[in-house]
Every structure is written in structure tokens, then in C-alpha cells.
Amino acid sequence: MRKVAESTIRRLSLYLRLLEEFEAQGIATVSSEALAGRGGTTSAQVRKDLSFFGSFGKRGLGYPVPELVTELRAILGLDRRYRVALIGAGKIGSALVQYRGFRQRGFDIVAIFDVDPAKIGRQWNGLVVQDVARLEAALTDARIDMAVLVTPAEVAQALADRLVVLGVKAILNFAPIQLSVPDDVVVKTVNLALELETLSYELTNRQ
Amino acid sequence: MRKVAESTIRRLSLYLRLLEEFEAQGIATVSSEALAGRGGTTSAQVRKDLSFFGSFGKRGLGYPVPELVTELRAILGLDRRYRVALIGAGKIGSALVQYRGFRQRGFDIVAIFDVDPAKIGRQWNGLVVQDVARLEAALTDARIDMAVLVTPAEVAQALADRLVVLGVKAILNFAPIQLSVPDDVVVKTVNLALELETLSYELTNRQ
DNA sequence: CTAGCATTGTGAAACATTTCACAAAAACGG
């Protein structure tokens, strides 16, 4: 498959959300114009984005909603379930565990780790918080697809290294640090400070 | 000021973080090469990014660390403090209130709102959670610079509209919805589902 | 069955961002 821009993938995800709404309302077909309108883009962009993956529409009619939902789910890899390990049982970790959208989209948290003795052994959403020292023991043969790192910046790289050794191929990183991993491992960093600072920049240099 | 790409601003924010580390270590000057290395980019990119805002380096030597820190803080609007209202006292809101980096970078949460009667009146980090019905009463004359929206998607747009009327010019939005606001209001959306889905896409279509 | 209409799919053009490559400047060693 030829390389598709990350911006395209992000829009695909937005289209999917809109399409799911349309589907719930029983709408059968939708035009690129309608998909663009609520998604903050243009109809040409929608058609171009979809055309990277195939021809899903009918000229004169638009796109069939249920079929396009199925296609987009397959493209985004959301037609399967993922086994997720959560590293760091702090406030954000806690919010994530309880976030419905997580499980809804196929991501099952199957293990939770922390260093804090006060947290280790506690029950969390049906899972026992384990000592991060036992990461290797617990995750070998656990068939983990993805790890969510919610730790202080200082330990994030060391943990990423251990996860890579364990064969984890995707990391969602909330630590405010650029992780370095091999090419075959995907990392996505959510950096709140970064968002705040770009907001601050735009506020300062508005218009 | 000519328009500068958002990607440039995000890198500036990363450079600032690295520079603060260098400063703490007492390093006096740094080359574009050194700044790029840990920031995941190239030296040419670093120089180009900085050149949008001025000439801060000395040829043959590099950039003076403390001066560049000061400059970047000014560029990003981090040389002042912001008064922030938090709308939504749930799990994520709670994590944000306690996030050190928030206050550290100049963002002071000065008001918290929720709809839940069980939460209204409770003390949160020295602030009383107020009824969101009283948003207008509480925020008129409160000189709010920024609002953080942590609410269900269904009510986010209505709240954004009310914030706009109150004169708020920047919104950090955690609701998984595209907010529509006037041109002079800046919105930055942090959408966890989006991040998960791009991660899922890359995992599925790896290599 | 045909005309008219709506809407897709897609090359080409326009625009944006990154990378290249090198002259200019500054420091340093001798």
C-alpha cells in the first residue's frame, strides 16, 4: 500500500464518527459534501481521502453509510480487538481505564502496572494492579498488542525499552518525552504541555 | 507576522523543553545539531524553524541556551500567566487540576464547574466546584483567558457557545467533537479516540 | 429510452513544508 498521510488517517477517523451517527439515524447514503460539512473540511478532500483506499461511492448518489462504516473500520484496523497493558495507575491511567470509548473501539485493558506499593494489589476495574518489576513475568505469553504509558518522563524511556523487548509493537505515550524505539514499533505521544503551548502561541499571536 | 506552520510551533515547544534541560545542566551554548538530535528532527529544520522569528545563534558557535529559552518563552506566549476555567469536574478534569506542568507553565485554574449536584459545592484543590448554570454569573468580570472543556460530546458545543459569548478566546477541548466557533477564538481539541485509531491504523498497516 | 441532474473519482495546478547546499560569520590554534 502506498504511503498515506497521517492527516488523511485522522480525517478518516472523524468521518467514521460522523458515519456512525448517520447510521444510528438510519440514513442510507451520504454525499462527500455532507461528510465534509460537519467534519471541518471540503468535499474534494473527503473524496481524495477515500480514493486512497478504493471507490466506495456511487456517482450521482453518494456513499452507502453502512458499507462505508465497515470499510473505514477495516482500514483503521478497528475490526478486531486489541489487548492493552496500562503502565502507571495514576489519575490519568484511572481516567483511561474508565473511558468507555476505549473498550467500545476494541481496546481491552488486560493488565495494569505501577511502582507504588500503596497501589499494587489493589483491584482496578476488575484487574489487580501489579508491580511493574514483574512486567516481564506477567507479559511474557500475554499476547499484548499495545501498551499505554502513563508514567513520569524520567522512567518512560526505560519502560519503553522493556516493552520493546517483550515484543510490544505499539505504544500510546502520555509522558512528555520523545521516545526512541525501533522502526517496527509505532509510538504515538499525547503531550498536554505541547497542546497548551500551541494554544498559548495562537492566543498571543492571534490575527 | 507572517504565518508560521503549526508543525513549526510544536517543534519550538519541544526545543524549549530540551533547552530547559540543557540550562539546568549549566550548558551555555547548543548547536542546531544537538537540538535536533534529541528532538527527532534535523539541524536544518531547527535553523529554519528559529529563523522565522529571528537570528538567535552565532555562526561557528551555536545558540546561547538561556537567551534562546527566554526568546522561545516569549514567542510561545509563556512569559505571562493565564487564568483558566475548567468545565467538567470528572476524572480527566481532576487529573488536569493536579497536573503540575499546568501551573508550572503559567496556567492557573481559577474556577471549576460541573452539572452534577454531588460535585457542586465540593472543594477541589482549594476551589469550590460551581454549578455550570451559574457560568455567566461567575465568569463575567473574572478575566478568563482560556477554558478547558471536559464534558460529554453532546453538551460541548452549547458550552463553547456560552464561553464565546463570555469573551473567552481560547478553548482546550477534550470532548470528541469538532467545535465550531468564531474566527477570533482558538480551539485545540485533544481527541483520545483519534490517537488510538491512528495507532491502530499504523499497527495494522505496519511496513 | 432519453434528457437532465447530482455527485464521484482523479489528473493537474496551487500551495505548503522540508531538505539541500553553500556563502557568511565567528572562534581558535599556531
Place this chain on the structure above:
DNA sequence: CCGTTTTTGTGAAATGTTTCACAATGCTAG
């Protein structure tokens, strides 16, 4: 003081992304 080395700042080239514009297609109505 001069040659060598380092590293910036920046036009120009290369690459990447979005927008344009229109032929192709299929639907609908008569």
C-alpha cells in the same frame, strides 16, 4: 594575523498535501 574549522542563516530544489475542475457515471422523471 592568517588559515582552518565550525556552524549559522537562507535562497533554491525537492517533496508532500490540498484544492481545483471536469469527464465519467448512475439515478430519476417523464
